[in-house]
Amino acid sequence: MCESRPAEPNVARSPDSPESVPPPIITLLTDFGAADVFVGSMKGVILAINPHAQIIDLTHDIPAHNIRAGAYLLHSASRHFPPDTIHVAVVDPGVGSERRPLLVTTRSYRFLAPDNGLLSYILASEPKAEVRELTAKQYFLGTVGSTFHGRDLFAPAAAWLSLDEPTDAFGPKIDNPVRFEVRQPQVDEGRVVGEVLHIDRFGNLITNISHTLLREAIGTAELLKVRVRIKNTDVQGLRRFYADAPPKTLAALINSDNLLELFCNQGRADKLVNATIGDQVEVKVA
Incomplete structure (x- = not known):
């Protein structure tokens, strides 16, 4: 029996119509880069089906095959979009294999991605998300x-x-999506131990230790006196912004995502201390 194709989209109302609605937003995050036509081809397919879609590029510069970097950046950026945004993430070293394609629906968004851990942070923050395997070939x-x-x-x-x-037309629900462990910081008598979550293009070391957790564990009055340690290197206190620290030295601040970040003004913190993702970061009162 042949599978039926979905109905063709209706002609959109004029933008001046009082009944008009904002165009649907679809974001793209991949490791495809800009040298080839991969991203452009995806946009062409989307617009051929829905010419009124608004397509936003989150990034196409995820390091090749780096699922953890893609997962972090997807979670970091996706939450800033309007409700009902559709997020497409493709970092897919297992393409063509038995790995499943997923559709995940959260309270505010829908995510399409391979089942390889790319949605780990999304699923950790949305424990009641609905997860489906994409199996309906008509789509x-x-x-x-x-x-x-x-x-x-x-x-x-x-x-x-x-x-x-x-x-529910896209495929059945599943309850066993692939995830990597999303570790939480540990708190012990005024000492917080976390890890490096992500290293950005400037070499900044973004940790999983939030400003909120530091205030709860150490106290707001003590934050300016904390000692941050990574790889046997100590940083005293928190800076207000990047240029608040002397050039070419390791320093720390709370970044715009409310997370503790180690940086090097006009340099690279990762190279300065030879840091990698997963390295331990300790914070306590000096």
Whole structure:
């Protein structure tokens, strides 16, 4: 029996119509870079199905195959978008294998991504999220290849979602998506121990220790006197902004995502202390 294609989208109302609604937003995050036509092809597929979609590039410069970096940046950026935004994330070293394609629905958003841990931070922050495996082939391109599911599978599924196709039509619910462990900082008598979550393009070391946790564990009055330690290197106190620290020295501050960050003014903190993702970071009153 042939699978039926979804109905063609209705002609959109004029933007001047009192009944008009904002165009649906679809974001893209990949490790595809800009040298090839991968990203452009995904956009073409989306617009061919829904020409009124508004496509936003989060980034296409995730380091190749780096699922953890993609997971962190997806979680960091996605929460700033309006409700009902559809987020497409493709960092997919297992493309073409038995790994499943996922549709995850949270309280505010829908996410399309391979089942390889890319949604770990999203699922950790949204424990009641609905997770489905994408199996309904009528929402894919006619022929799905084995090397480019971003174009053949995730892009068309996102476009059909933006046309209000119901999520339960895309595939069955599952309860065992692949996740990596999202570790939480440990607090012990005024001492907080966390780790480096992410290293950005400037070499800044972003940790999993929040400003809120530091205030609760150490106290607001003591924050300016804390000692931050990483790789046997100590930093005294917190700076207000990057230029508040002497150039070429390791320093710490609370960044705009409310997280403790180690940085080097006009330099790279990661190179200064030879740091990597997962390295321990300790904070306590000096």
